[in-house]
Amino acid sequence: MKLTVLGSGTSHGIPVLGCACPVCRSSDPRDKRTRASLFVEGRNGEALVIDTGPEFRLQAIQAGIMRLDAVLLTHAHADHLHGLDDVRPLSRDSPLPVYGSRATLEELKERFSYIFRETQQGGGKPRIIPSEVSGPFDIGRLRVVPVPVKHGNLDILGWRIDEARDASFSAVTDKLCPPESAVYLTDTSAIPPSSLPLIGRPDVLVIDGLRARPHETHFSFEQALNTASEMGAKQVFLTHICHDYSHKEIADYCQSYLRTRKIEGFFMNPAYDGLKIKLSW
Numbered sequence: 079m080k081l082t083v084l085g086s087g088t089s090h091g092i093p094v095l096g097c098a099c100p101v102c103r104s105s106d107p108r109d110k111r112t113r114a115s116l117f118v119e120g121r122n123g124e125a126l127v128i129d130t131g132p133e134f135r136l137q138a139i140q141a142g143i144m145r146l147d148a149v150l151l152t153h154a155h156a157d158h159l160h161g162l163d164d165v166r167p168l169s170r171d172s173p174l175p176v177y178g179s180r181a182t183l184e185e186l187k188e189r190f191s192y193i194f195r196e197t198q199q200g201g202g203k204p205r206i207i208p209s210e211v212s213g214p215f216d217i218g219r220l221r222v223v224p225v226p227v228k229h230g231n232l233d234i235l236g237w238r239i240d241e242a243r244d245a246s247f248s249a250v251t252d253k254l255c256p257p258e259s260a261v262y263l264t265d266t267s268a269i270p271p272s273s274l275p276l277i278g279r280p281d282v283l284v285i286d287g288l289r290a291r292p293h294e295t296h297f298s299f300e301q302a303l304n305t306a307s308e309m310g311a312k313q314v315f316l317t318h319i320c321h322d323y324s325h326k327e328i329a330d331y332c333q334s335y336l337r338t339r340k341i342e343g344f345f346m347n348p349a350y351d352g353l354k355i356k357l358s359w
């Protein structure tokens with residue numbers, strides 16, 4: 079399995095329009111943060127995208143996305159959904175399933191009502207199949223597990239994706255050869271205890287880390303890293319990052335977090351746009 083962080087920024091994107099702070103003016107490309115999204119590729123060519131934010135088209139071109147098997151939605155906030163129309167060329171040959179909770183799909187149908195209307199004056203439409211999820215399902219040889227989390231008062235979904243380490247094993251739950259797993263938890267402020275077994279101990283965790291200061295609907299850096307440590311996630315990347323700190327400053331924060339707690343053998347860092355994370359490939 080291979081992951082590409084398409085976007086690592088919070089809802090307004092970095093640089094923030096009208097802001098001249100040091101991070102928004104930074105020349106480090108890792109400080110340019112488009113809206114949060116993740117591209118997942120399986121060894122057998124499976125291709126999934128988690129969320130289609132306003133920059134989806136540009137992100138997909140940058141990452142060289144040529145086809146998709148499905149879109150997985152976390153929730154319907156604009157920064158995670160409003161690029162959905164841009165899947166149009168990728169849904170021409172066959173309609174694209176869009177997986178999400180019932181609430182997210184209801185919002186989608188309202189926001190993109192023209193897609194579901196019989197008639198439209200000119201212009202094309204993406205061909206999508208809204209697909210409500212109620213539990214794990216498979217896409218090719220990838221196992222996809224919806225993980226309910228809290229985003230303030232809102233119930234949204236994180237996603238866990240498993241792939242067998244060895245093609246001769248099933249990705250599902252082979253005890254002899256546990257699958258490699260990646261978990262994506264954007265826009266998260268709390269994880270219900272009932273979701274912890276769904277997450278398990280991921281090889282890679284990409285988790286909401288908005289900023290150092292607390293926020294009502296997002297994990298702070300410390301909350302995100304504490305959560306990741308409790309899970310025992312091996313490689314951790316913060317995402318959905320605002321403009322309070324530069325990439326370099328957040329990387330230093332992560333290193334000092336590991337050092338002061340004497341945590342060894344774990345990797346924690348901020349994500350950045352275009353970051354590629356390879357599990358066994």
Ligand SMILES: [Zn+2]
Binds near residue numbers: 265
């Ligand atoms: Zn968001």
Ligand SMILES: [Zn+2]
Binds near residue numbers: 097099101102
């Ligand atoms: Zn700024």
Ligand SMILES: [Zn+2]
Binds near residue numbers: 153155229265
């Ligand atoms: Zn949100």
